[in-house]
Amino acid sequence: MSVEIARHWRLNPQRYQLVGEECPHCGHKMFPPRDVCPECADNSHQPEFKFSGRGEVFSYSTVYNPPEGYEDNAPYTVALVKLEEGPLITAQLTDVRNDDVQIGMPVEMTTRKITTQGDEGLVIYGYKFRPQLAA
Amino acid sequence: MRDVSIIGIGQTPAGEHWDRSLRHLAYDALAAAMRDAGVERADALYVGNMLSGEISGQAHLGALVADFAGLRGAEAVKVEAACASAAAAFRQAYIGVASGLQDIAIAVGVEKMTDDVGSKLTAGLASAADADYEVIHGISFVALNALIMQRYMHEYHVQREDFANFAINAHANGVGNPNARFREAISREAFLKSNMVATPIGLLDASPMADGAAAVVLCPTEQAREFTENAVRVAGSALAIDSLSVHDRRDPLWLQAAETSAQKAYRQAGVGPQDIDFFELHDAFTIMAALSLEASGFAGRGKGTWLARDGEITPQGKIPIATRGGLKARGHPVGATGLYQIVEAAQQLRGEAGDNQLANARLGMTQNIGGSGATIVTHIFERVH
Numbered sequence: 001m002s003v004e005i006a007r008h009w010r011l012n013p014q015r016y017q018l019v020g021e022e023c024p025h026c027g028h029k030m031f032p033p034r035d036v037c038p039e040c041a042d043n044s045h046q047p048e049f050k051f052s053g054r055g056e057v058f059s060y061s062t063v064y065n066p067p068e069g070y071e072d073n074a075p076y077t078v079a080l081v082k083l084e085e086g087p088l089i090t091a092q093l094t095d096v097r098n099d100d101v102q103i104g105m106p107v108e109m110t111t112r113k114i115t116t117q118g119d120e121g122l123v124i125y126g127y128k129f130r131p132q133l134a135a
Numbered sequence: 136m137r138d139v140s141i142i143g144i145g146q147t148p149a150g151e152h153w154d155r156s157l158r159h160l161a162y163d164a165l166a167a168a169m170r171d172a173g174v175e176r177a178d179a180l181y182v183g184n185m186l187s188g189e190i191s192g193q194a195h196l197g198a199l200v201a202d203f204a205g206l207r208g209a210e211a212v213k214v215e216a217a218c219a220s221a222a223a224a225f226r227q228a229y230i231g232v233a234s235g236l237q238d239i240a241i242a243v244g245v246e247k248m249t250d251d252v253g254s255k256l257t258a259g260l261a262s263a264a265d266a267d268y269e270v271i272h273g274i275s276f277v278a279l280n281a282l283i284m285q286r287y288m289h290e291y292h293v294q295r296e297d298f299a300n301f302a303i304n305a306h307a308n309g310v311g312n313p314n315a316r317f318r319e320a321i322s323r324e325a326f327l328k329s330n331m332v333a334t335p336i337g338l339l340d341a342s343p344m345a346d347g348a349a350a351v352v353l354c355p356t357e358q359a360r361e362f363t364e365n366a367v368r369v370a371g372s373a374l375a376i377d378s379l380s381v382h383d384r385r386d387p388l389w390l391q392a393a394e395t396s397a398q399k400a401y402r403q404a405g406v407g408p409q410d411i412d413f414f415e416l417h418d419a420f421t422i423m424a425a426l427s428l429e430a431s432g433f434a435g436r437g438k439g440t441w442l443a444r445d446g447e448i449t450p451q452g453k454i455p456i457a458t459r460g461g462l463k464a465r466g467h468p469v470g471a472t473g474l475y476q477i478v479e480a481a482q483q484l485r486g487e488a489g490d491n492q493l494a495n496a497r498l499g500m501t502q503n504i505g506g507s508g509a510t511i512v513t514h515i516f517e518r519v520h
Contacts, residue, residue: 011267032268038383059289059387061281062334063273067261068254070273078274080282080382088382090269090282103289114271126271 004117008124013048015126018109020087022049031087053109054132055083062098069115077101081129095130106132139232140359140366140519143172143352144478148314149345149466151249157184157191161200161245164348164474168241172352173362178237180204180211183224183244185470187213189259190251200243209241215470217263218419219505220244222374222473222512225351229372232353243350244471256344260469263506265380277341277420279381279507281333284422287388288335291437295335298421299326300443302339305418305457308450309464311490312479316345316466340421345466349474351481356519364520367481370498371400371515379509388437392511393430393502400500401432404515408432411515412496413455413483415476417504418462424448427502428456431513450493458483459491473503473512484518 013019020031025042029049036043060079063070070076077093079101093101094112107129114126145167147160155163161182169175182196193199194213201211214224221244228240248256260276261269269279287293302321309315321339329337359366375395381387401407408431416431418424425439433454434442447453459465459479462472480499482488496518503512 014268038378059282059286061278061285061336062331063275063278064330064334065257065275065277065332066254066273067257067270067275069258071254073273076273078272078278078282080286080387088387090274090380090382091272103286115273124271 005122008122016111018051018053018127020049020051021046029085029087031083031089051083051085055081055107055129057101057103057105057107058082058088059103060093060101069117079129081107092128093130094128108132136233137235138356139229139353139369140356141351141369141481141516142354142359142362142366143168143170143174144350144481145171146314146349146475146478147347149316149347149468149475152346153249155346157187157193157245157247158199158203160247160346160348161243162204164245164350165200165204165241165243168350168352174239174352177206177209177239177241177352179228179231179240180206180209181224181227181240181242182211182213183221183242183470183474184213184246185215185217185220185263186246186248186259189262190256191247200245216510217505218417218467218469219473219503219510219512220470221349222477222501222503222514223510225474225477225514226372226374226512228353229369232355238354238358240353241350242353242474243348244474245348246468246470247346248344248468249346268382269380275333277336278333280420280422281336282381283387283507284335284420287422287425290388293437293440296327297440297444298340298425299323300440300448301418301421301424302326302463304443304448305461305463308458308491309460312459312465315460315464316343317464336420342419342462342467345468347466347468347471347475349471349478351474351477365485366519367484368517368519369514370406370517371404371513373399373403374510374512375399376510377508379506381507388426390426390430390508390511392508393427393504393513396511396513397431397502400513400515404517406498406515411454411498411500413458413493413499415458415461415480415499415501416456417502418457419467419504423504424456426508427504431502450491455493458493459488473501476501476503477514480516484516
């Protein structure tokens with residue numbers, strides 16, 4: 001069992017807080033952060049942009065044959081979520097029955113356990129999305 | 136730039152080869168292609184492969200395969216582009232000969248998958264996607280395609296049943312291919328009843344994994360006649376990329392890299408989609424067949440399944456696809472698949488496709504897709520004899 005501490009630690013701002021970037025040249029909002037803007041190729045320092053975590057389901061799939069390390073929760077539903085600021089993000093849905101998921105459903109980010117790297121390995125936390133609670 | 140032709144082809148059956156390792160499979164296909172071409176040496180060898188490190192604990196396939204095949208005099212290197220590895224390797228061989236740096240170049244695609252049939256293989260296949268932002272969320276490779284298919288059905292008001300014709304056609308054609316993994320026809324009922332892998336993708340939307348290898352020998356067209364009367368000319372060759380992840384695409388329902396590479400290949404060949412006699416496309420999942428037909432100019436946006444519904448993808452239709460079973464029935468030994476497609480296109484153009492032989496096939500196109508559409512390689516081949 002290899003323990004990949006640095007690989008996961010360096011992604012904490014993205015996994016816990018949805019920290020992306022906003023291009024200073026064209027205003028394009030990016031998640032995850034990039035060194036070069038995919039819209040205008042600007043490569044100057046891009047200021048951080050924290051996404052609200054609110055969005056809607058753009059597409060979804062319920063996974064019956066999970067990859068290694070994800071067997072415990074199967075079947076679970078993964079989604080492309082369209083964040084209200086624009087970008088699509090890939091994540092699992094939670095706090096919702098698989099059969100109740102629909103395209104267009106309003107969802108919000110929540111922090112959950114993503115996977116565990118064996119009995120003695122890392123427990124990796126990060127974002128999942130759940131139906132938006134009534135305001 | 137020199138004009139380039141295929142002078143030899145070889146393949147192993149796609150399937151479960153418990154008694155053959157990676158190097159043996161590669162050699163079987165490579166030796167068959169060299170015998171077919173009548174060559175005993177090569178200037179360069181390009182080995183297409185995706186998973187040798189994960190499944191066989193083996194990297195460095197260029198040296199391994201060249202040495203094992205008695206080609207120590209050749210320069211050799213592995214080419215990796217996920218499921219598009221083999222067509223990417225072919226393109227490197229093409230570039231080598233076209234540039235004038237190499238006279239005889241061999242491309243071999245090889246994959247050994249059945250040594251791990253469990254979650255390690257699932258995880259290995261998922262490594263074609265973004266490890267930090269897709270795979271970490273428990274997304275299998277099937278699930279990425281399923282996300283695209285679900286949205287496609289929503290936007291274009293298409294039902295899962297509408298994709299059945301792609302699988303039915305592929306399996307009907309696979310019956311005639313002795314190298315196909317599955318040589319049985321399937322019914323619409325079986326398609327509809329097949330178990331869900333990742334909704335809305337069922338088992339019969341998906342291509343089966345397999346061991347296998349396929350190879351071709353290339354030389355300058357002006358020298359091809361010294362080796363064979365049956366050369367197949369490379370009329371167009373292009374590779375294009377898009378974002379690695381689905382969520383970074385401008386339009387997740389459009390294979391931009393398919394459009395870009397197909398347009399470049401058409402331009403080089405001086406033809407358009409209306410001139411193509413058959414199309415070996417990358418039907419790893421039925422949704423990919425639809426998207427490939429649309430982005431390559433054979434169907435309007437959202438209308439890929441219409442071609443299938445109207446029978447236009449069958450051997451009697453306007454644009455036959457998966458003529459020897461496609462990925463769906465022949466099998467999908469990932470890093471070898473692109474060269475199976477090219478070998479099958481060459482068989483059609485040489486008149487050697489047996490029960491699957493199309494009448495008067497002159498121009499054939501192949502398209503090999505890596506990941507969920509991130510690397511797409513399109514080739515156009517022409518019968519010259």
